[in-house]
Structures are given as structure tokens and as C-alpha cells.
Amino acid sequence: MMLCQICKANPATIHIQEIVNGETNTLHICPECAKKRNLAEGNAANSHFHEMLERLTQVIASSADLKLAELFDAKKPQEEEEQDLQCDVCGASWHAYKKNGKVGCAACYEQFSQLLLEDIELNQHGSVHCGKTPPETVEQWHDPAVSERINLRRELERLRKSLDESIRREEFELAAEIRDKIAAIETELKSAELIPDESAPETPPKKTRARGRRKSS
Amino acid sequence: MIFHPRIRHLASKGPVFIGQGPILSTFLSLSRNIEGFQFPATASANILESVAELTLAAMHHEDVHSLLPSMFQIKHELLTTSDRDLLVERELMERSHTDIAACRVFVCAEDGSTSVLLNGDDHIWLHMTAPGSAFRETWDRMSELESALARHLRFAFHPRYGYLTGAPALVGTGLRITFLIHLPALGLSGRRKRILERLEDAGLTSAPYFPVDGKPAGNLFLISNRTTLGEREEDLGLRMTEVVTAISREEERTRAELISRQKLLFLNACGRAYGLLRNTYLIPTAEALDALSIMKLGADSGVFRQFTRQDWAELLLECQPAHLCCRMNMALSPMERGRCRAERFRERLHGPEAAPEETGPES
Ligand SMILES: [Zn+2]
């Protein structure tokens, strides 16, 4: 389920497309926030209806024998476009998936659940997995060197974001501080490269391999 | 140097396309992602580097390492275009994986039976090849390797959808099973197209192995599963084995009929294919593959006394562009490739002992 982008508490049931500077943004919000924003469902529906009436009268005036069905058909693509969703976790969009067949992260499967399920049921043998399953216990993260580096990288991502933020706010002293921290982490990450490049068959075993062996024996 | 020494070494290994009869080989690939990390398509280089380190650390644990005999690892960006082409020709990498992208790492067992690509379409792509129709044995090997990795890595898994993959077309088992099959007789009889089209009804799909101008050069086809959700790995594999075996039997029946009815025409075709390859000085890929296809038909039917399936499989690999460049250790233009290819055929088919029995000089 997707949460409202304004209050981040209620389920988002209203999806509004806004065109800002030629870019289409989709806003997912709950009815309450919509009311506050003066975008209540009733209003939106009303304006839709107005638009339709207007177009209908135009069409009838210009060509008498145009079928009504065509008018409703013409409405369809617009409705489909309004259905675009975005994954809260990775930012991948439903439209992008429709284009290249790829989602961005594990959470996408939940975020696009209804639409994706329809797609999967259409293309797959069934809709429930019945093959191999993972073991109950997994000793992930038990390699301290690897998990430390992962934490450092996460910290790096966070720092880079706050650097952008501080520059935007023109807090240059803070920015300089953050920049130093980033440089320090980058050096630390580089100094202990864990993926050795084997340029020739004679290359002796490197760090990772040696550590792996010691751990498991 | 246009080839990495590791990759050059792989090119000297025996071929995998030596199955008895029409089914030449079985390829299995298995996709997995690590929980808590975005898929490669959207993840930052930082995240992907963590994924690569985490996976490589897991692979160096003894229980995983022992399943990848003398494995080696190379950063994808250090592989030349020729390296990557060679890996594709040897079925160790997919064509779609040859693009350079952030933090891709290629891992390979030294015997060339197993390869792994990190940060391709998914975090981990395990790939295995085996000669002939060999789903069960290959899946046992694959499953053992996956289970070993799963002891050290938590894979993204959903109770309903199964293993989560970048492409929902792979969700569930993440398993792609492919058979390489040689169907010259069914092609001649005009029934091949219809038979392959009917695979769609079984949730399977077929594609020419060497599409040249929309035609399947060499009469080689890949048959793969289209679906990955709602069926156990073993059930899918055994179902596919049955289907592929049935097609193979039909091919063999058609061959027998063709040979008994038109023996002279059949021998003529074998002799001409041999003559072409034996005497050519310049030959393009498609023509070589079509001639090799007839040579294989002859070898399977016992027409050639000293030309074995092994010889055939080696030639099939050796006549492809990257393998030719590797042999000459230099980049080659299409024209130069045509010349080197012809040279290779003349070398390999030189002696009179390789001539078709009935048309050989002694008879
Ligand atoms: Zn709200």
C-alpha cells in the first residue's frame, strides 16, 4: 500500500498528475490532504465533467455523425497515464516497467502489487511460487570487514546528500566539514579494496581469499 | 594484448556442444538478488560495490569455493570487447551482459563449466553448461551451489512471488533452462517452423542460435522456458526434457527417412559440404555454419569415418569471430576473418581419412 505523500500516515487513494515546467509529476495523497489542498475528489470530478460536456458540445457541433463511443475511447489513454505509480523506496516508475520490463527493487513488488499481479498472472504459469525456498537461518553480515565497508558506504551516501543540502542552504563551513568527512571515508574505502583484480593466472591469492579460508576452517 | 590471459586460457578448453544426436547442450542460469539492496538497474555504484564485496566474500567460503573449481574473478571493465565476445561464444556470458556497467564482476570456474556475473540484470547470475540433454545433473549442481551461497547471503524472497528479480518475467524460481538443438532434417522436411511454433502452447519459446538475415544459420535453435512462477524447478526441467526429447526423436526419424529414401542425394550433400570446407580460401560465417550443419548430420549418421562429434564441436567454436581473433591474437576485419576461418577448415580437414566413406579416394 502506498502512503500519502503529504501526511505520510493515511493511505494514498488519490493520484493527481501535475505538469510543472513540462515535466509530469504524480502526486499520491489521501482524501483529507486533498481537501486541504482544495483538490477534493468532488472538485476534480466536476472539472472533468465540465471538460467532457464542453468537448461533447464542440464535437456535436462540428460533426453530427461522430459516434459517442469514439469520444469515450479517446478518453482512455488519459486514464491510463494517470495510473503511473512510483516506488517510494527506489523511485522506479510503473511506466518505466511497462517500457523495459524491469522493476527497481524488492519493494517494487509490493508497491506495484495490484498492477504487477495482473501482469504476472497474464504472463506466468501461475501466480504462486512453488519452487526452492531460502534456508531458515542465514549467516549474513558475519564478515565484519565486509559489513563495516557496507556501513561506511551507507554513511557516504548520507553525507553526500547532506553536502548537497548544505550547499543549497549556503552553509559553506558545514559543507567544508562534510566534504572532509567524505574524503576521509573515500580514502578508507580505497585503502582496503576487497575485490582483487586477477590480471594473470599466476597472481597469488589476495586478502579476501585468505580471510575467507581462515574464517571457515 | 586484446585478450585477458585468463580468458585466452578458457578458449583452449574443450567445447560443450558435443551432445549425442540433435540435442547438443543444456544451459542453466539462475538469478538472485540480495535482500536490502536495490537491483542493479536503479542502484548506485556504492550499493553495487557492496553487493559485489558481499557476494565475493561468500564465494570465498570453503563450502562455496569447493563447488567452483579453481575459480577466478575479473572486474568486467577490465575485459576487452574481444574477451566478452569470446565468453558469449563459449556460452559463459549473455550477449546482453557484454555492456560495461558499474561494478560488474565476472567469476568463472577454470574448467569453464560454471560462470557467475555479479551486477548484471540481477545481483547474482549463476550460469552452467553441460553437453547433451542434462537437466537433472546440471540442476543438482546449480542447486547445490545456490544453497551454499544461501547459507551466507540472504536472498530477496517473497512468500507469494518467490525469488524477486529485476525483471518480473523471471520472478519465482529465477531459473532459465535452455537446450541447444540441431534440426536440419526437420528444416528440410518443412515441418520445423510449425513444430517450434507449437512450443508456445507449452510455455516454451525458441530462437535461432545464429540468426543471419532472419534465417537460422547452421540449423541450430535454442529452446527455453518462458515462465518461472507456479512450477517447481524439477517439474519444469523434466517437462522441458520430455518436449525436447520428443522433438529430437522426430528429427532423428526424419533423418532416417531422408537417408533411406534419398541416400545418393544425402551423400552428395555431405561430400559437397566437406569439399567446400576442405577447399575454401575465404568463407563467411553463415556459409560455414550451414556446411558444418551438414557435416554434423553426416557425422551423426556415420558417413564420416574419422570426423567425430568432438571435431565438429571444436570447429563450430573455432570458426566464430572472437575465437578466430584469439587464435591469431589480433583484431581481424570481416575479410581477414573469412580468410582465417577458411585456413582453419583446410588445416583441420586436410587428410583423406576425414573424407566421406563413399566418396573418399580409396573407394
Ligand atoms: Zn494525507
Ligand SMILES: [Zn+2]
Ligand atoms: Zn522499488
